[in-house]
Amino acid sequence: MTKTYIISALVEHKPGVLYKISNMFWRRGFNIESVAIGTAEQEDLARITITIEGEEKDAEQFVGHLEKLIDVLKATRLDPKKAVIRELALVKLKAKDAKLRSDIFHYVDVFRGRIVDVSPETATVEIVGSKDKIDAFISLTKSIGLIEVARTGETALIRGPESVRVDE
Amino acid sequence: MSGAKALVKALEREKVETIFGLPGGAIMPVYDALLDSNIRHVLVRHEQSAAHMADGYARASGKTGVCMATSGPGATNLVTGLVTGQLDSSPIVAITGQVSTPQIGLDAFQEADIISIASPATKYSHQPRSVEEIPYTVREAFFIASLGRPGPALIDLPKDVQVDSAEVKFSDKIRIRGIKPIPTPDNTQIGRVAEMLSEAEKPFILAGGGVIVANASNQLQNLAELLLAPVATSLMGKGVFPENHPLSMGIIGMHGSKEANQIIYDADVLLAIGFRFSDRTTGKLDEFCPEAKVIQIDIDSTEIGKNKCIDAAIVSDAATALNMLNKALKKKLKHKKKTSWSKKIKEIKEISENKIENSGKELTPPKILRELRRLIPEKSIVTTEVGQNQMWASLYFKALRPRTFITSGGFGCMGFGFPAAIGAKAARPDLPVFDIAGDGSFIMTENSLATSVLEKIPVTVVILNNRMLGMVAQWQRLFFNRRYSAVQLGNVPDFVKLAESYGAQGIRVGSIHEFSKAIKTSLKEEVTTVIDVPIDPEENVLPMVPVGYSLKEVIG
Numbered sequence: 001m002t003k004t005y006i007i008s009a010l011v012e013h014k015p016g017v018l019y020k021i022s023n024m025f026w027r028r029g030f031n032i033e034s035v036a037i038g039t040a041e042q043e044d045l046a047r048i049t050i051t052i053e054g055e056e057k058d059a060e061q062f063v064g065h066l067e068k069l070i071d072v073l074k075a076t077r078l079d080p081k082k083a084v085i086r087e088l089a090l091v092k093l094k095a096k097d098a099k100l101r102s103d104i105f106h107y108v109d110v111f112r113g114r115i116v117d118v119s120p121e122t123a124t125v126e127i128v129g130s131k132d133k134i135d136a137f138i139s140l141t142k143s144i145g146l147i148e149v150a151r152t153g154e155t156a157l158i159r160g161p162e163s164v165r166v167d168e
Numbered sequence: 169m170s171g172a173k174a175l176v177k178a179l180e181r182e183k184v185e186t187i188f189g190l191p192g193g194a195i196m197p198v199y200d201a202l203l204d205s206n207i208r209h210v211l212v213r214h215e216q217s218a219a220h221m222a223d224g225y226a227r228a229s230g231k232t233g234v235c236m237a238t239s240g241p242g243a244t245n246l247v248t249g250l251v252t253g254q255l256d257s258s259p260i261v262a263i264t265g266q267v268s269t270p271q272i273g274l275d276a277f278q279e280a281d282i283i284s285i286a287s288p289a290t291k292y293s294h295q296p297r298s299v300e301e302i303p304y305t306v307r308e309a310f311f312i313a314s315l316g317r318p319g320p321a322l323i324d325l326p327k328d329v330q331v332d333s334a335e336v337k338f339s340d341k342i343r344i345r346g347i348k349p350i351p352t353p354d355n356t357q358i359g360r361v362a363e364m365l366s367e368a369e370k371p372f373i374l375a376g377g378g379v380i381v382a383n384a385s386n387q388l389q390n391l392a393e394l395l396l397a398p399v400a401t402s403l404m405g406k407g408v409f410p411e412n413h414p415l416s417m418g419i420i421g422m423h424g425s426k427e428a429n430q431i432i433y434d435a436d437v438l439l440a441i442g443f444r445f446s447d448r449t450t451g452k453l454d455e456f457c458p459e460a461k462v463i464q465i466d467i468d469s470t471e472i473g474k475n476k477c478i479d480a481a482i483v484s485d486a487a488t489a490l491n492m493l494n495k496a497l498k499k500k501l502k503h504k505k506k507t508s509w510s511k512k513i514k515e516i517k518e519i520s521e522n523k524i525e526n527s528g529k530e531l532t533p534p535k536i537l538r539e540l541r542r543l544i545p546e547k548s549i550v551t552t553e554v555g556q557n558q559m560w561a562s563l564y565f566k567a568l569r570p571r572t573f574i575t576s577g578g579f580g581c582m583g584f585g586f587p588a589a590i591g592a593k594a595a596r597p598d599l600p601v602f603d604i605a606g607d608g609s610f611i612m613t614e615n616s617l618a619t620s621v622l623e624k625i626p627v628t629v630v631i632l633n634n635r636m637l638g639m640v641a642q643w644q645r646l647f648f649n650r651r652y653s654a655v656q657l658g659n660v661p662d663f664v665k666l667a668e669s670y671g672a673q674g675i676r677v678g679s680i681h682e683f684s685k686a687i688k689t690s691l692k693e694e695v696t697t698v699i700d701v702p703i704d705p706e707e708n709v710l711p712m713v714p715v716g717y718s719l720k721e722v723i724g
Contacts, residue, residue, distance in 0.1 A: 012346065020287055027288045057473065064470035070292055070312060070346045166345060 005059040034153030094145030095123040172197035178306035188221040192238025195265030197330035213615035217587035219249020224591025240278030255578025259318035268328035293322040299334035362496035371397040372435035377404030378442015387490035407567035421449035429719040445475035455718035537564035553585035553609030556638035583612030617670035667698035
């Protein structure tokens with residue numbers, strides 16, 4: 001059965017690493033939905049959160065192939081029930097007239113977003129949440145004039161004291 | 169110390185004895201530094217051959233092979249050889265020159281982004297940007313190339329870093345955070361597998377290249393004899409179990425023996441060791457032994473269940489796992505009697521061995537290869553090219569020891585056999601080395617004759633010459649209605665004259681008697697020899713399982 005899997009990996013934070021990792025995705029034919037990457041708790045490490053679509057076996061293979069890369073220190077599949085998962089999106093909308101502006105304010109309120117930039121013609125909304133929530137916001141605003149979307153991809157951490165880390 | 173000197177010293181510290189390579193502008197400082205070293209440099213005529221030689225060196229000796237090339241085209245020419253080594257898990261370190269750091273990215277003369285190009289084919293690659301980085305980079309490359317499941321590593325050294333000078337420290341210490349320890353199997357796992365094996369009525373062992381890499385052929389033989397289990401190998405595993413052993417079933421798969429491909433379906437428990445269930449060994453996967461319980465031992469966790477669903481797994485080095493299994497089984501199997509299974513194996517083997525070839529032809533590949541086996545010492549190393557020659561060799565040339573049968577299994581790289589033979593001979597000058605070749609493959613790297621002759625690394629090439637791209641022609645005969653498309657190579661070159669033009673010995677034979685004489689001459693004289701054996705271009709490699717069929721559906 002095809003499902004979405006979230007994999008968290010700690011990798012060396014140095015040039016060329018992302019290339020090698022994405023190279024592996026391509027070579028092994030994995031179906032990647034999103035990749036989010038940033039500096040981790042140690043400055044010389046980066047945490048990558050990868051969402052892939054596939055079967056259980058694909059997810060296992062994916063973790064195995066990640067771990068085989070020398071630059072990957074640790075890779076783990078996260079159980080969505082036991083993890084905090086968030087994505088951030090910036091959404092630029094047309095906001096020329098009063099009616100549009102009032103619709104936007106209304107939607108942003110419902111989705112608990114924030115308006116982070118306004119011009120006479122546009123409004124840019126920041127929205128944080130699950131992938132589904134962001135999908136829903138985008139599909140809703142399509143009808144009122146969606147201009148641009150930038151999404152970070154899902155990023156995640158295990159809930160509670162358990163963690164994916166290496167000791168210094 | 170200059171970067172070039174630091175590199176050479178670091179290579180000496182890794183106990184490198186031989187480098188196969190070809191110089192060019194961006195690697196000249198290293199070549200200059202090599203003049204002051206005891207490391208032997210073997211000059212090739214094309215960089216692809218340098219990588220294959222390093223590969224052959226590694227497979228024959230178990231040590232890491234080293235090849236070297238300049239930037240740009242020199243580096244990209246190595247890539248075919250690196251992928252070959254990767255797919256067959258061979259430890260190779262490649263060193264390439266690179267344009268000077270200020271020029272990188274500017275499309276400078278002979279610039280290639282070899283790190284990126286080779287990335288999917290290497291376990292490790294690094295471009296040191298300072299002299300100080302060089303010793304550790306070399307240490308890391310050698311460490312990773314031979315670690316766990318071996319494979320190629322690449323060091324790309326910009327020219328200015330070769331020229332620059334700095335104070336350099338050498339150390340053997342490795343500090344890689346991303347190294348994952350190879351698990352030692354626990355007793356529960358071993359116990360469970362031992363239980364499954366001791367209860368099996370009809371156990372069957374599949375041994376792959378991983379058993380050779382782990383140097384575990386003795387342990388494998390002990391296990392097979394304990395269980396009275398027949399052993400079939402993949403092409404990569406050929407030689408790990410003596411093929412003249414009463415329990416040997418030869419190789420299985422597309423061109424495996426008919427008997428092995430049939431009898432495996434009777435097995436109730438399959439034990440696969442260092443064996444990756446590749447498409448060429450299993451045939452149609454859904455129909456590969458659907459009834460049998462499958463146990464898989466592999467050092468690479470991603471191989472477990474990658475292709476075939478399994479019932480029990482041990483992630484481990486083959487030698488460790490086999491030692492533990494043998495110990496556990498010895499207790500359990502003390503009074504095991506010969507079963508009907510071993511009787512059946514014996515019967516089947518007798519049938520296959522007593523088959524008489526009824527072709528009236530004088531020079532057929534089976535006859536040639538059996539004769540070759542008869543004449544050359546057991547410890548001789550044989551490499552193959554790729555295509556019909558390779559499959560004939562795997563079917564009819566019995567390999568008796570590990571690391572004596574060297575072939576491009578995973579990548580199927582034409583042109584591999586001859587340079588690999590030279591590499592093997594460089595590693596083991598004490599052993600006779602033969603390349604079982606086809607004309608099509610040999611032509612791809614025939615210029616290695618210069619290396620073999622001038623560097624005095626004598627090997628013997630036996631060309632099964634059908635003046636065809638024989639395997640493609642065979643498929644066209646069988647699956648494309650005999651419509652030959654682009655497979656006729658014509659009767660050129662004259663391989664005897666070709667050999668002679670390089671200063672090698674060329675012999676053309678027209679009968680088995682002449683063939684024997686030629687082999688005996690080559691064994692005695694130890695000079696580079698090319699034996700041209702014309703064969704019938706219509707000859708097929710049989711038996712054969714067509715792509716997408718189960719192993720039971722054999723042609724021929």
